[in-house]
Amino acid sequence: MAVCIAVIAKENYPLYIRSVPSQNELKFHYTVHTSLDVVEEKVSAVGKSIGDQRELYLGLLYPTEDYKVYGYVTNSKVKFVIVVDSSNTSLRDNEIRSMFRKLHNSFTDVMCNPFYNPGDPIQSKAFNGIVSGMMVQTG
């Protein structure tokens, strides 16, 4: 399903990033990093117009030849980015949405952990499991 899933902190540094191990990891890092441009643009544009009634799901950020990048921003400006293979055309918008929702829920659980210091890289096993679940579905 997803080939790369990343959680980016408010200050735009990665809290969590994981990609399909077989491929060039660095490339995914770059892809996620460059997608932040679009995320920021979208967030600032939306913030001006509607205020707090904000849609968290940002939709398709940008398509490259090989991948589709989807973005999601929580209310605390933490960003989730999911990279999907372009060839996977069966994937619908709704499914991406539910993936993000699942990711957000899991992230909230991580934040609720009293031993987690906000801003540190995420090392939670449960979160890892959820992410793996989303990536494994590729089948």
Add this chain to the structure above:
Amino acid sequence: MAFLSELKQDTQNALKYYRAAYSLVHELRAHETNMLEIKTMAGFINYKICRLCFQHNTPLDAIAQFRKHIDLCKKKIGSAELAFEHSAWMSKQFQSFGELFDEAIKLGLTAIQTQNPGFYYQQAACYSQDRKQMAQQLCQAGTTYPSPDPLDTQSGGLDFYGQRPWRQGHQSIDPTDPEKEKMGILALQIKERDVPHSELIIALLSNAVAQFKKYKCPRMKSHLMVQMGEEYYHAKDYTKALKLLDYVMCDYRTERWWPLLTAILTTALRCAYLMASVKDYIIYCMELLGRASTLKEEQKSRIEKNLFKVLMNKVPEAEAECDPSSVSAARSLWSDRMALSGSNELTVEMQDYIPFIQCKARFQSPSFHVDQPIQLQVFLRADCPHPVSFTKLSVSLSNQEYNQWCVVEPSGPETRTLSPWKPESYSFSFVARTEDVGRKVEITGVEVMLGSDGGRCVFLSWRGAGGDAASTQEALQASRSSRRWGRGAEARQEPDWDGVTLQHSTMIISRVPKISVQLSHQPPALSNEMYRIGLTVQSQEDAVARDVRLTAGLKPGQEAGLGQNTHVTLDGSAVCDDSAPALLTEVPLGDLKPGEQLQTCVFVRCVSTGPRVFLFHVAYSIDTAVEGRRIVCRCHKDETVAVETVVPFDVSVKFVSTKFEPLEQVAVDVPFLLMTDVLSSSPWPLLLSSSQLQLLTVTSNTPQLQSQLQQVVLQTGEGASECFCLRVPPGASSNSTMATGQYILSWRRKCYGSDGPLIQTTVPLPHVVLESVPLYIYADLPSFGRVRESLPVRYHIENRTAQLQEVEIAVDPSDAFMFSGLKQVRLRVLPGTEQALLYNFYPLMAGYQTLPQLSLSLPHCPTASGTALRRFLPQRIFVKPQGRQADDASIAAA
């Protein structure tokens, strides 16, 4: 046909025909051999279509068409041996589409962030990279160019674009001559090898960078710049590569994408190695060893070994993944560099990097007394896998003179070693100079020297109190976690690295005084008095306090007007005047031996009421020794006291007639009384020494005005009254108001004794309204009568006008008196003269009795009524009962 319509400017039709042609091309039977031909044709037609779409201002159609085209053609690679051709073709497609797009934008089309020519340029570059890789793989074989050049066409041109030159004229699909085919492929491969791939890629990338810059994609831009840098590296243009990489490194560092930063650093390190650029090499090594790098331990340890080799002035090991040929070139470069003597010192500014040695410096406290040694701690921690040793650690401070105390230079051959991940702390202490009291001392920099003078030495210098590009964020994180975990972390033995906070400056403050200053006074202050504040300075010093100076007075920074209303003096014998200052400064009090005490008095005169704060500042100098150095310290002690100022007494003044009736107007040349009441509101007993009347126009009715308040002591709430008989001299104009003068009281606090100065308080007397009376009548009568004894009363009638006045006088009978005399009379009074009427009253009853009333009337002067005149006459008299002779005596005694 389409081309024809295009020529005819019929663009809509042209588009239709082109579309038809495009689908026709794809219906052609594709085979390995004619693949290139088909693709070339499709490319041409696609180009045309897209261009027309842009012309028709339907960019979405153009993009969709292009996508379709790419999706269709992506899989048609053609012959495996010439795969690079396909990549080149793809790249060409993207590039031309990017150019079309760009052109359209120039013609007024607006692109958006996610859809701009930059992407196509980037993709084109991407395919060019593919092409290069494939070319590298495939083009190894050919060594000699085939002698009969198969690419040469005798006819001087091809019949169709995209046809293989050696296959011209053949229509069948099977290759006719396998030998010729092979030769042709080989020739193409060799040709491909000569293509300057890197330059192509860089050109495309820089195009893309320019586009992304336009569409506000800083991160996209950085990514492309990294790619450009890498391409330059492949093209062996290391300086340009380093420049680009250096530029983007900052972005990634501030964004804290460590894996990407590490990747870039690794490339940069290779560049620096191949260039044999010592400084860059060292910097990249240090950053790769630092905590931000995500390299594995063994890689780190290899880099660290290399770093130390460089520091020892030796040639480092080659970086992995480097071209063997360039490695050997680099090796010789390095050895040249090493052989070069001089310029082997190097300073690296740390705050722009994330180096492998972290530094935190702090003063032990935010302020130090001048007689304490200033303590400074520097913490160092190495993040690299092997211990690091440094040769020198020095701290520079804002005052250069202290720098000499803040250097650690290990004596002897052993060097200070930093174990991995273990913070080391170095303490310094020095004595502040007395001139720096009240100033701040700041850490301006910390320098650690690595290497030795013999080899190569690198100064790692941190600006301020240490910290690098990542430490502020880390400190924030640490503070977050420590807030959560409370102070439990501090109990640990090991100094917690994250818990160490920077303290980059300290105040030098003066020494704590060992004297006591006591104030004795009796608040509140009374306005205008010389308020005495006693000051006792007791020395608890071990040595003689020399040059004791007192600054006393109103504390600065209070209400603005207080300065003019407050006067301070040391001389309490006389009332000071307004020239005395509000703050006495630097009054010398001499020396003070240990244990002795010193007393002095300060007098304060507060003109206005209200609260004031007074400051007493005692300063002295004393010799002390700090760590064997003798210094002279100035110490001072401040005491403040708040004093309320109140009014000592209230004075009320009123005018009354001789009958003690309050007067609204005062008749000219008629005696009246002035009553003064002094009511003490001071909490302390007051001594009224004397009082005095200063009269202006009015004169005293009595020959000499004598104060009736002399040496009177008033307790709180007590009052003292005085009464003066006054008269307005004749001739004053009537119906005007007139100042009467002022009333002066001299007083002091009773407790101050006779040495305290007398304070003069002046109370202005109220103005009076004058009136003139035409006729003045007054009575001469004894102070009391006695029952059945004759009481002679003489009435005087004075004419004060210039005319003759006729007066009718009648005496009303009274029950209490019998009287003899004129009962009713009409008489004339000449101007300026007076007439007297004599009556003999004979009281019949004892006690206060109403006298028989004289009713007066002036027929010629209606303004003055009889009642107005009657107020001058006594109404009643006290009549004593008829008694014996003894009673008389007792009454007289009373």
